[in-house]
Amino acid sequence: MSQVPLTHILFVSTALFFIGMYGLLTRRNMITMLMSVELILNSVNINFIAFNRYLYPSRLDGVFFTLFIVAIAAAEAAVAIAIIINLYRNFGSIDVESAEEMKY
Amino acid sequence: MPNAAYILLIPLLPLAGFVLLGLFGRKYFRRSAGLLGTGVVLVSAALALWVAWQYFSAGHAAGHYGQTVPVRLRWLNFSPGLSIDMSVILDPISVMMLFVVTFISLMVHIFSLGYMKGEARYATYYAFLNLFTFSMLGLVMAGNIFETYIFWELVGCSSFLLIGYYYDRPTAVAAAKKAFIVTRFADLGFLIGILILSFYSGSLDIQTLVRRLATPGSPLTEITTASFLGISMLSWGLGLVFVGGAGKSALFPLHIWLPDAMEGPTPVSALIHAATMVVAGVYLVARLYFVYINFDHVAVLQIILWVGAISALLAAIIACTQTDIKRVLAYSTMSQIGYMMLALGTFHPVGEATTLGYTAAMFHLFTHAFFKALLFLCAGVIIHRVHSNEMEDMGGLRKSLPLTHICFLIGCLAIAGIPPFAGFFSKEDILLAAWDANKAVYYIGVFTSGLTAFYMFRLYFSVFWRRPAREVGGHHGDGGHREAPFTMKLPLVILSLGAVFAGFVPFSSLVTYDGTPQEGHGIGLFAVFPVTVAAIGLGIAAYLYRTASDRPERAASALKGLYRFAYHKFYIDEVYLFITKKIIFNFIGRPAAWIDRKIVDGLMNGLAAVTAWVSAAIKRLQSGKVQDYALYFFAGITGLAILFIYIYT
Amino acid sequence: MSASAVVFYILSFFIVASALLAVTSRKIFRSAIWLLFTLTGIAGLYFWLQMEFVAAVQIVVYVGGIVVLIIFSIFLTQQSGKDLPVPVRGRAVFSILAACAGFVLTCLILRGYVFRPADQAPDSVGAGASAGAGANVGNIGAQLLSTSEHGYVLPFEVISILLLAAMIGCIVIAMKTKPEHR
Numbered sequence: 001m002s003q004v005p006l007t008h009i010l011f012v013s014t015a016l017f018f019i020g021m022y023g024l025l026t027r028r029n030m031i032t033m034l035m036s037v038e039l040i041l042n043s044v045n046i047n048f049i050a051f052n053r054y055l056y057p058s059r060l061d062g063v064f065f066t067l068f069i070v071a072i073a074a075a076e077a078a079v080a081i082a083i084i085i086n087l088y089r090n091f092g093s094i095d096v097e098s099a100e101e102m103k104y
Numbered sequence: 105m106p107n108a109a110y111i112l113l114i115p116l117l118p119l120a121g122f123v124l125l126g127l128f129g130r131k132y133f134r135r136s137a138g139l140l141g142t143g144v145v146l147v148s149a150a151l152a153l154w155v156a157w158q159y160f161s162a163g164h165a166a167g168h169y170g171q172t173v174p175v176r177l178r179w180l181n182f183s184p185g186l187s188i189d190m191s192v193i194l195d196p197i198s199v200m201m202l203f204v205v206t207f208i209s210l211m212v213h214i215f216s217l218g219y220m221k222g223e224a225r226y227a228t229y230y231a232f233l234n235l236f237t238f239s240m241l242g243l244v245m246a247g248n249i250f251e252t253y254i255f256w257e258l259v260g261c262s263s264f265l266l267i268g269y270y271y272d273r274p275t276a277v278a279a280a281k282k283a284f285i286v287t288r289f290a291d292l293g294f295l296i297g298i299l300i301l302s303f304y305s306g307s308l309d310i311q312t313l314v315r316r317l318a319t320p321g322s323p324l325t326e327i328t329t330a331s332f333l334g335i336s337m338l339s340w341g342l343g344l345v346f347v348g349g350a351g352k353s354a355l356f357p358l359h360i361w362l363p364d365a366m367e368g369p370t371p372v373s374a375l376i377h378a379a380t381m382v383v384a385g386v387y388l389v390a391r392l393y394f395v396y397i398n399f400d401h402v403a404v405l406q407i408i409l410w411v412g413a414i415s416a417l418l419a420a421i422i423a424c425t426q427t428d429i430k431r432v433l434a435y436s437t438m439s440q441i442g443y444m445m446l447a448l449g450t451f452h453p454v455g456e457a458t459t460l461g462y463t464a465a466m467f468h469l470f471t472h473a474f475f476k477a478l479l480f481l482c483a484g485v486i487i488h489r490v491h492s493n494e495m496e497d498m499g500g501l502r503k504s505l506p507l508t509h510i511c512f513l514i515g516c517l518a519i520a521g522i523p524p525f526a527g528f529f530s531k532e533d534i535l536l537a538a539w540d541a542n543k544a545v546y547y548i549g550v551f552t553s554g555l556t557a558f559y560m561f562r563l564y565f566s567v568f569w570r571r572p573a574r575e576v577g578g579h580h581g582d583g584g585h586r587e588a589p590f591t592m593k594l595p596l597v598i599l600s601l602g603a604v605f606a607g608f609v610p611f612s613s614l615v616t617y618d619g620t621p622q623e624g625h626g627i628g629l630f631a632v633f634p635v636t637v638a639a640i641g642l643g644i645a646a647y648l649y650r651t652a653s654d655r656p657e658r659a660a661s662a663l664k665g666l667y668r669f670a671y672h673k674f675y676i677d678e679v680y681l682f683i684t685k686k687i688i689f690n691f692i693g694r695p696a697a698w699i700d701r702k703i704v705d706g707l708m709n710g711l712a713a714v715t716a717w718v719s720a721a722i723k724r725l726q727s728g729k730v731q732d733y734a735l736y737f738f739a740g741i742t743g744l745a746i747l748f749i750y751i752y753t
Numbered sequence: 754m755s756a757s758a759v760v761f762y763i764l765s766f767f768i769v770a771s772a773l774l775a776v777t778s779r780k781i782f783r784s785a786i787w788l789l790f791t792l793t794g795i796a797g798l799y800f801w802l803q804m805e806f807v808a809a810v811q812i813v814v815y816v817g818g819i820v821v822l823i824i825f826s827i828f829l830t831q832q833s834g835k836d837l838p839v840p841v842r843g844r845a846v847f848s849i850l851a852a853c854a855g856f857v858l859t860c861l862i863l864r865g866y867v868f869r870p871a872d873q874a875p876d877s878v879g880a881g882a883s884a885g886a887g888a889n890v891g892n893i894g895a896q897l898l899s900t901s902e903h904g905y906v907l908p909f910e911v912i913s914i915l916l917l918a919a920m921i922g923c924i925v926i927a928m929k930t931k932p933e934h935r
Contacts, residue, residue: 003758006868012765012798014859016772016791018852023776025735025848026840031826032781033731035788038819039772042795045811053802055870060896063888064905066807067897070814071912075919077819081826082927088830089929095838096730103728735847742855749862 009050016043030084030094034077041073108174111192114151114202115241117144118209121234129227138220141230142213145237149206156203159194160614168620171195173247173311185306191247193310196615197390197466201244204473205380209237211595212375215481218591219371219488229269233375236262240380244387249298250308252388256294256352259384260287263376267368279364286361290351297344300337301395310391318394335403342396342404349385353441356415360677362438366430370487373430374480378437379473386444386469393462393617397451409449409541413548416442418674420555424562425660425671428493429483432563433476436519439556440472443549447534450541461541462617464533470611471526474602475518481596482512485588486567495566499652502568508588509568511596516564518603520557520638523631526607532631533612539630550634557641565649761801768794779836781827789820806890 016039023036045066052062084094091098121144129137163169176191213233220229239258246252261284268280302308305316317338335343347358354362365377376382389396389408396405416439423435447468450461485508490498502509518525521532531553538546613621648655660667669675725736768791775787792815799808897905 003755004761007863008761008765010863011860012768014856014863015769018856018859019769019772019776021738021855022848022852025731025738025851026845027776028838028840029781031823031830032776032784032837035784035823036776038788038815039775039791042792042815045807046795046798049799049802049804049807053804055868057870059903060888060893061903063804063807063893064897064908067810067893068908068912070810071916074814074818075916077822078923079919079926081822082923084826085829085927094830097838097841099730100728102726104723104726731844735844735851738851738855739847742851742858745858749858 006050006054009054010047013043013046013050016040016046028095028097030087030096033096034080034084037080038073038077041069045069108192110151111155111174111194111245114148114155114206115238115245117148117151118234118237118241120144122231122238125227125231125234129231130225133227135226137227137230138213138217141234142210142217144234145206145210145213148237148241149203149210152202152206155194156199159199163196169196169614169616171311176247185312186302186308188250188308189248190251191309192245193247194245197387198244200466200470200615201387202241204470205237205240205244208379208473208477209233209240209375211477211481211599212371215374215484215592215595216369216371218589219484220369221589225269229266229369232262232265232269233372236266236376236381240384243384247310248308249302249310249313252310252391253291253295253298256291256348256384259381260284260291260352263287263365263381266372266376267365269368269372273367275364276367279361279367283361283365286358287351290348290358292348293344293351294348297341297346297348300341300344304337304341314392314394318398338395338398339404342392343407345392346385346389346404346408349388350411350445351385352388353382353385353445354415354438355385355411355442355445356418357676359415359419359438360680363431363434363673366428366434366493370430370480370484373434374477374484377434378476378480382437382441383444383469383473386441386448386465389445389448390462390466390617393448396448397459397617402451405449405451407449409446409545412442412445412447412449413545414442415439416446416552417548417555420552420559421670422673423559424555425667427495429486429495429498429563429567430480430493432559433479433483436479436556436560437476439552440468440476440519443531443534443552444468444472446545446549447537450537450545452541459617460533460612461537463612463615464530464537466615467533467611468527468530470609471518471530471603471606474599474606475515475525475527478511478596478599478603479515479519481592481599482508482515485592485596488588488592495563498567499570500568505568505588507593507596511600512564512568514600514603516560519560520642521553521634522557522638522642523635524604524607526603526605528631528635529607530611532634535634536630550637553634554637554641557638558645561642561645562649565645569650571652757801761798764794764797764801768798781835781837782824784837785820785823785827788823789816792816792820804888806888806893 020036020039020043023039024033027033027036048062048065048069052059056062087099088094121141125133125137125141133140160169172194173191174194176189179188179190181187213230216229216233220226223229236259239255239262243252243255243259246255264280264284267283268276270276298308301313301317305313307313307316351358362377362382366373368376396408419435419439419442423432423439426432426435444465447461447465451459485505486498486501487493489501489505492498514525518527521528535546535549535553538549648659672678725732771787771791771794775784775791778784778787792811796808796811796816799805799811896903897909900906
């Protein structure tokens with residue numbers, strides 16, 4: 001574990017973060033947007049755990065944050081699915097391009 | 105000296121009448137407007153008479169008729185010496201004008217009680233008449249030159265309102281517009297003249313201004329040395345003030361509005377365009393006379409002299425050919441005002457009768473007011489009876505209008521200068537002043553007086569003697585028709601008394617340019633030549649017009665070209681129309697309109713169009729798509745991050 | 754290069770590759786599966802970091818719960834067979850640019866920063882033993898529910914209320930409204 005410097009782990013999590021960001025901005029399907037959001041949240045989790053392990057080994061705060069984020073992500077995924085189902089009922093498709101009621 | 109309050113009441117009463125009738129006339133004073141308006145002017149006239157009596161008796165006792173300022177109210181103070189005050193000046197001519205204006209106005213008000221009876225806008229008419237009376241009284245009493253200008257414009261405005269009284273007639277509207285525009289254009293000259301004079305004298309108060317500009321060798325000698333285009337500034341100032349006066353007094357070449365102004369009701373023509381407003385220019389020159397006769401500026405006086413003479417002659421020639429009774433009287437007014445102006449211009453530095461011109465002009469103004477108003481009111485009666493203005497529709501009326509016949513005859517004799525009627529005395533004074541100043545002008549004056557007699561008696565004989573070409577008036581069932589109501593006959597009688605006896609007023613001992621009485625000079629043999637010329641004119645008119653014949657047509661065809669020129673008023677109107685339509689409209693009006701439409705409006709429209717274009721271009725940012733918004737959001741954050749981390753370290 | 758470093762690099766490569774495939778795959782079901790692999794890889798990373806409890810939670814909640822939920826929703830919206838539509842061209846370009854710019858920026862910042870451990874070095878035996886012993890289930894459980902300093906009982910309670918609210922919210926949002934009786 002000590003051979004891998006902290007920054008390498010952070011690179012991984014950053015890459016994951018921006019991949020999730022790319023997916024969020026590009027994917028037209030609402031469910032795949034949700035998947036990208038999960039990627040982003042996971043990258044944050046990696047960050048917390050890495051910092052906890054490398055910088056604060058005698059404490060557990062990073063673990064707790066991670067646990068809470070996991071719980072919240074689960075709740076949020078459930079609510080998001082509910083919204084997607086509702087939108088699917090109203091617009092007939094889950095293409096996010098079709099939800100443009102706020103257009104000029 | 106009478107109390108200042110009474111003096112102020114003289115113009116303020118008609119003002120109150122105007123306000124009352126203007127605001128409430130249509131609702132409350134529908135039928136009594138005439139009585140209210142006339143009552144107000146009656147009180148004013150009585151007050152004016154009393155003020156005149158007091159002034160002249162006090163002056164007579166003192167041996168000198170001085171100039172006093174009983175009332176002065178500071179209004180707009182620009183600098184210690186320069187302020188616009190509302191002040192009242194009392195001197196011989198202002199007191200005389202107070203009396204003339206109120207008296208003639210009273211006569212016209214009484215006459216209108218009968219003439220305008222049954223008019224739809226009766227109250228409005230009397231409101232306007234009262235407004236005019238107020239404005240004219242303010243003008244003659246003004247002691248501050250800017251105050252004069254204010255009332256000058258007010259008079260013009262009242263004239264506009266009254267000429268255009270029958271506003272549903274397009275000719276009346278056009279005439280009102282023309283009068284206002286021409287006099288306004290002349291008033292521009294007046295205003296510039298005021299500014300020049302007040303700048304160089306450092307004051308707007310007439311007494312101070314005259315005193316500073318008229319004493320030679322005063323500290324303000326720079327006026328005589330400052331010059332523009334080779335003419336001294338004082339000459340410019342006086343000349344421009346005279347231009348303003350010439351516009352209001354309908355002198356050549358700014359006379360074109362006066363004949364058209366006859367579109368207004370006849371009593372209005374009597375009051376405004378015969379007796380009072382048109383003499384405002386003469387009054388203005390007389391008011392500033394001391395400055396005019398400052399002998400370095402005799403040049404301006406020469407202009408005044410010749411403009412007056414030319415106007416008198418021109419108008420007389422044109423009047424010989426006109427067929428509308430009111431037009432003839434209008435041109436005759438122009439001619440008489442020309443006489444007054446030329447009398448003012450006859451100042452001659454050496455010789456005894458040097459300031460006779462001033463007295464003569466004022467005397468003629470006084471008598472002219474009486475007989476011209478009389479003539480116009482008689483014309484009103486005739487028009488009322490015949491329902492037409494044209495001379496061909498009239499004729500042989502001496503049986504059906506006996507009183508009018510006598511009054512009209514008296515008026516014609518007065519204007520022709522036949523002794524012992526009023527016009528004789530004043531016209532002889534003018535000719536005497538002209539004889540001393542400039543012989544050529546004297547001969548023009550005499551010839552014009554012969555023409556005056558000719559055209560006035562042409563009018564008289566055509567209306568009252570000549571059998572008409574066709575019978576008129578029969579279908580109006582005038583078998584039992586009275587001549588005119590009492591309210592229309594009373595002013596005629598009073599004015600004819602004035603026309604007969606006004607000449608006997610010892611004017612030269614009352615009204616002179618410096619207030620000291622001059623003893624009356626005998627006219628004597630000097631008067632023989634002009635009276636003979638006038639009698640010849642009368643005779644020719646009688647020969648041509650007394651009975652119906654073709655002698656006038658033969659005479660007219662003998663003078664073909666001249667007759668045609670005179671009949672078309674020397675084409676001066678056409679020249680003006682050419683200048684305005686072809687030159688001013690095309691070279692100034694159209695480019696200005698183009699600039700306004702294309703450049704000014706274009707700028708505004710362009711601004712709006714650019715805004716709309718920009719808004720249409722950026723509205724696409726609002727696409728309604730969540731991912732676009734997220735992208736903008738993220739791009740903004742990245743940008744800010746770069747900014748703060750790398751640029752603002 | 755020790756074995757753990759090699760393991761780490763293989764794991765991270767696996768994670769990143771799966772994530773890339775998850776966001777670019779044309780078929781939605783495959784995308785979900787790639788996501789599953791990514792999350793499993795992350796759990797492996799946690800195991801490698803010796804945070805076993807978190808790894809277990811990751812597998813149970815994320816992989817076993819959320820991905821399954823996603824697959825359910827895919828079936829509910831009848832999308833599984835068809836190809837996903839192509840992303841909008843302009844947006845894709847700008848997104849790649851933005852993501853790369855952000856990535857480069859963050860890496861630059863990370864490289865320039867010196868991370869200092871607050872406690873003693875983690876690979877000393879005594880500390881490692883206590884640290885390793887510190888992250889076990891018993892300690893986590895005790896500290897999660899303790900009310901003393903560094904106790905997380907308040908967020909724990911708040912989270913439970915949040916889960917309740919989320920549950921109710923999901924039911925309400927996804928409820929079919931009954932048609933009005935005539």
